[in-house]
Amino acid sequence: MSRPIVISGPSGTGKSTLLKKLFAEYPKSFGFSVSSTTRAPRAGEVNGKDYNFVGVEGFKSMIKNNEFIEWAQFSGNYYGTTVASVKQVGETGKTCILDIDMQGVKSVKEVPELNARFLFVAPPSIDDLRKRLEGRGTETEESISKRLSAAEAELAYAKTGAHEKIIVNEDLDRAYKELKDFIFAEN
Numbered sequence: 076m077s078r079p080i081v082i083s084g085p086s087g088t089g090k091s092t093l094l095k096k097l098f099a100e101y102p103k104s105f106g107f108s109v110s111s112t113t114r115a116p117r118a119g120e121v122n123g124k125d126y127n128f129v130g131v132e133g134f135k136s137m138i139k140n141n142e143f144i145e146w147a148q149f150s151g152n153y154y155g156t157t158v159a160s161v162k163q164v165g166e167t168g169k170t171c172i173l174d175i176d177m178q179g180v181k182s183v184k185e186v187p188e189l190n191a192r193f194l195f196v197a198p199p200s201i202d203d204l205r206k207r208l209e210g211r212g213t214e215t216e217e218s219i220s221k222r223l224s225a226a227e228a229e230l231a232y233a234k235t236g237a238h239e240k241i242i243v244n245e246d247l248d249r250a251y252k253e254l255k256d257f258i259f260a261e262n
C-alpha cells in the first residue's frame with residue numbers, strides 16, 4: 076500500500092490548483108478518502124462514494140472506538156475522516172491524498188500506522204496570498220482577514236519542521252514539478 080500524502084498550507088496558496096493538475100495528468104493514481112457524516116444524503120449522493128452516511132448513535136460509537144483521525148460538528152451534523160477510509164484508498168492501489176489544515180496534520184501525526192508523508196505549500200509572501208484570495212473572488216474582506224491570520228499560524232507551524240517538504244508556489248509550473256518530484260520519489 077502506498078503511503079498517504081498529506082498536503083497542507085494556507086488557504087489560497089494553490090493546493091486545489093496543484094491537485095487539479097495532478098488528478099488531470101494521473102486520473103487513476105490518486106484518490107481522496109470518503110468522509111463519514113450524520114447529515115442526510117442529498118439527491119444523487121451515493122453512500123460509500125460521496126460520504127459514508129451513518130446515524131448519530133453509530134457516529135458516537137465510532138468516536139468512542141477511536142476510529143476517526145479527526146471529526147467535527149457543523150450546523151448540527153457530525154463529519155469525520157476515519158483511519159479505515161484512508162487505508163481503503165490505498166487498498167484500491169491508489170495513493171490517498173489528504174488536503175487538510177494544520178489541525179488535521181497534527182491529527183494525522185497521531186496515527187503513526189498511516190505512515191503518511193507531509194507536504195506544505197507556501198505562498199511566496201503573505202501579500203501574494205492576499206492578492207490570490209482577492210483574485211479568486213470567492214471571499215469577503217472578513218473571510219480574507221480570517222484566512223490571513225490562519226495563514227500566519229500555518230506558516231509558523233511549517234517553520235517547526237513538521238513537513239518533509241515545503242514547496243513555495245510562486246511559478247505554478249515549477250511548483251507542480253516539485254510536487255510531482257516529491258510524490259513520485261522513492262520512499
Ligand SMILES: Nc1ncnc2c1ncn2[C@@H]1O[C@H](COP(=O)(O)OP(=O)(O)OP(=O)(O)O)[C@@H](O)[C@H]1O
Nearest residue numbers: 085086087088089090091092207211244245246247
Ligand atoms: N502559482 C500561482 N501563481 C498565481 N496564482 C496562483 C498560483 N497558484 C494558484 N493561484 C491562484 O490562487 C488562487 C487560490 O488557489 P487555490 O484555490 O488553488 O488555493 P487553495 O490552497 O486550494 O485554497 P483553499 O485552501 O481555500 O481551498 C486561485 O485563484 C488560483 O488560480
